[in-house]
Amino acid sequence: MTETAIPERAAPAATDLPPATALSGWGRHPIVKAPQLRSEDLPRITVGATLTRGLGRSYGDASLPLPGAPVACSTLADRFLEFDSKTGRLRCEAGLSLAELNRVLLPRGWFTPVTPGTQFVTLGGMFAADVHGKNHHESGCFGEHVRSIRLRTADGEVREVGEQDELFLASQGGMGLTGHLLELEVQLKKVASPWIWAETSPVPDLETMIDRLLEASRHWPYTVGWSDCLAPGARLGRGILIVGRWAEASEAPARLPAMKRSVAVPFDLPTWALSRWFVRSFNALYYRVRSATAGAGIVSPQPFYYPLDAVRHWNRVYGRRGFTQYQCVLPTERGAESCRKFFDILVRHGGTPYLVVVKDFGAESRGSISFPRPGLTIAMDLPMRGRQTQTIVDALNEHVVAEGGRIYLAKDALTRVEQFRAMDPRIEAWNELRRRYDPKGLLKSALSVRLLGDEA
Amino acid sequence: MKVLFLGATKGMGRALARRLAERGEALFLLGRDLEDLERSARELEVLGAHGSVGSASCDLSEPSGFRAALDQADEKLDGFDTVVVTAGLFATQPELEQDEAQCERVLQVNFTGTVLLCEQVRKRLLSRGGGKLCVFSSVAGERGRKPVILYGATKAGLSYYLEGLDHKFRSDGLQTITVKPGFVKTGMTEGLDPPPFAGEPEDVARVVLRAIDRGKPVVYAPPIWRWVMMVIRCLPRFVMRRIGF
The missing domain is CATH 3.30.70.2520 (Alpha-Beta Plaits)
Incomplete structure (x- = not known):
């Protein structure tokens, strides 16, 4: 893991926050009123945000902050950053949508190694939820094909985290609660035709x-x-x-x-x-x-x-x-x-x-x-x-x-x-690791307060 | 086309630059943040831009840097033939009324800086037989309106300047395209209540690219704003004083 010094960015003052709007997941329940920050400059708006969300296609409260707590939205941070057409290795910003990825790269013979049932999701969200698809029996989850991520942890550091790192593994399927996902590098799959x-x-x-x-x-x-x-x-x-x-x-x-x-x-x-x-x-x-x-x-x-x-x-x-x-x-x-x-x-x-x-x-x-x-x-x-x-x-x-x-x-x-808790005994160890990077418990969601032991 | 683009990293500019890249045009990017420009340049290469996409620093509030930036673009593109300027600043009327420094900066960037850049670009394009100059103004410049007095004034001035350029130089081969977007949902307008007919950057990009190809002198985006503004222009002053629009 490497840490990167980035220009000091001040957390937005309460007066700089946009007015609270009604936010929900795809299921439209629950609904939370909170200020949502959306900008191409994801590193800036994640300073002081309690959570980052993408296209809001998780169904329940996974992408929702607590009422009134600022949440960053990644959908404008959606650039392809690098693509090797020989190897299929893609680096992109976390807000890139799967629909856009498919539109641009499927005609060139490349497809996501794992796709959920909608393409209106961000790649950041796909990693945070570690989505699966019709090929799980063969290819596992999306996160298995991600090679590294760029993460702003709650302590303010921006870290480049490789797939062997424990922070990476805690973030793969970690519902965005280990840090704000800024970029990711994923190995795409070569397909013989787009049909x-x-x-x-x-x-x-x-x-x-x-x-x-x-x-x-x-x-x-x-x-x-x-x-x-x-x-x-x-x-x-x-x-x-x-x-x-x-x-x-x-x-x-x-x-x-x-x-x-x-x-x-x-x-x-x-x-x-x-x-x-x-x-x-x-x-x-x-x-x-x-x-x-x-x-x-x-x-x-x-x-x-x-x-x-x-x-x-x-x-x-x-x-x-x-x-x-x-x-x-x-x-x-x-x-x-x-x-x-x-x-x-x-x-x-x-x-x-x-x-x-x-x-x-x-x-x-x-x-x-x-x-x-x-x-x-x-x-x-x-x-x-x-x-x-x-x-x-x-x-x-x-x-x-x-x-x-x-x-x-x-x-x-x-x-x-x-x-x-009776279903998933893994949460305790995962929370311990989270606390190492977020001792004050700054990152949280409505879901993490409901189920994962975070304080409201 | 060999396109010099100021403002390709954000909002409507990003959407338009993407369309140009996917069509295989050659691009050179100007802007304030070199690291951000580099990231957009790499994306445009992934999307299919012709050759490598170069970039250079250029700040509309510092006209002394224009010549060097244009020289770099000319060298990389071997003479650009199309220039797109989408960069500009926005602040709400209350913000501009309260903060003189910010007000001065918006006036400088949106009018003086943009016009001075266009003047240098105009001379270069005309010296090689013409080209296309596409500049983003705004429907806010169509009529003096209470919510956008100062911002609208900068755009009104810019629109008049661009119209004059078109009248004088079209016959010499310089096609000036003035883009007048209505409310568009971008990072710049985030947090504001979108009015009816608010557009998406991708819709604007599609309309503008068609206008560039056809050399259309004025384009409203989304197109419905042409009719909205036609009504607004016809309203008598006593009505404008009463309404909040």
Whole structure:
């Protein structure tokens, strides 16, 4: 690790701060009022800030400061700094968006080694959340492909931190709480063409879905399942298995994939769009349509990796009260039975999610508190309905704790601290390291106060 | 094109420089912060700028440094044929009323410094048969308005100067493009309440690049501001005194 002397920058005085604005994650719950500083000069605005956030695509409170506490926004610090077209090594500012990276470098044959389900995220956020994707079983998390980071720690130092360093490992998946991420260097993946060869197939039930996911992971780099957890009886968990790989140049069209225009959800949808009968009908219809159109062929990466990016403001589907995305991992050794029990608990407590994403994880990430571990991950959206949603999350977490699993901090908004601590004993050691660089506890988020032991 | 660019590291300038680079144009950057210029220069190379992108220090508040900066750009580009100036300072009317030093600096940079730079650029371009001079003014210079009296005055002066250049020298081959952005969401306007029709830097860059290519003398960005300002220009004084816009 090297420390760099940078020009002294004074923390902004309270009078220099912009007025507090309402901030939220993608789930629109919770909402925090705080001053947000946004500038191309990220090193300047991170002085005195309690947290840095990117495009705000984590779902819960991970990107939110405490009410009134200044938060830096990295989205204007978005420059490519260096790219070696022979090796694929990229250095960039932390606010560079994945959408921009894809737009510029995919036509040249380079792609991010790991992508989440939206490209409207910053690379800094991808590292801070140590995001995973459809290829986790093969390529691990995004942070595994980052070679170094430039970090402003709470003591004011700007440090160049290599991937072997303990501060790097604490920052990979550290939810931005070890320092303000300024730059990162990442190894991109060479692809044979900018097109995807994809295959989709219907799957009749949950057990088959899990078996086929595990089987597909042995042959395909990208795999994921969409399950219907509202299907009755033996059909519980029926769904669509999606597998894919980058197409060879010989099988791909010569042209570049077109960037399709997106449509927007113009306003918050009414509550009937979330009723049990409507969601059940939607899931059943979706299963039928996708089953009828299942097959194999060349597709654009956009609908393959980012299907929901085609709908701007899709979070408005959940109305003004917002939603939470619940994502957990259940250990592999607990088997399909654990997953079926999870769905039973969900339905018994009144959960009515649209399609549930199911995916097998590979090896545990090297990040000190990264989410993935070997097992089966389940992700779903739950509309915010006050106590009912909290009850569902509590019940699901109880199951996750009993099974030895854990939840994903980038999605969470409702987990209780006792349950989280029971899931993740790694937090104590991680907090010890944090305190070495931040003895006064200056860096914090709404999430870290709720779950990680930081003081309000 | 061989483009000399002052203000490519931030906001609308950054967005426009990126578009030029992706088109494969040759670029040379001027600005105050050499380290920041270097970082933008490297990015523009990644994006596809022709050859290596050079940079040199140039501060609009110090006209004595203009000649050396332009010499460096000329040498690196082997004679630039297009000049883009997006640099400028902004402060709110209350800030400028309270802080005389800041007020003087805004007046100097936005008008005197920019005009003096354009004068040197004009002479160089005309000496080699013409070229394109694209300068960012503002809709704030269209009408004396309460929220932007001093800032608007600098932009009004600049717009009139640029219009005069266009009238006099277009027939000699110098195409002057005056850009009049409305409210654009950049780091400079961060913290201000965006009005209706607020634009994004990328939208402005797209419109401006098309105007440069066509040699359009005046461009509003986003384009709706042309019609907004047409209405504002027609308002009688007694109405302007009453409204806050």
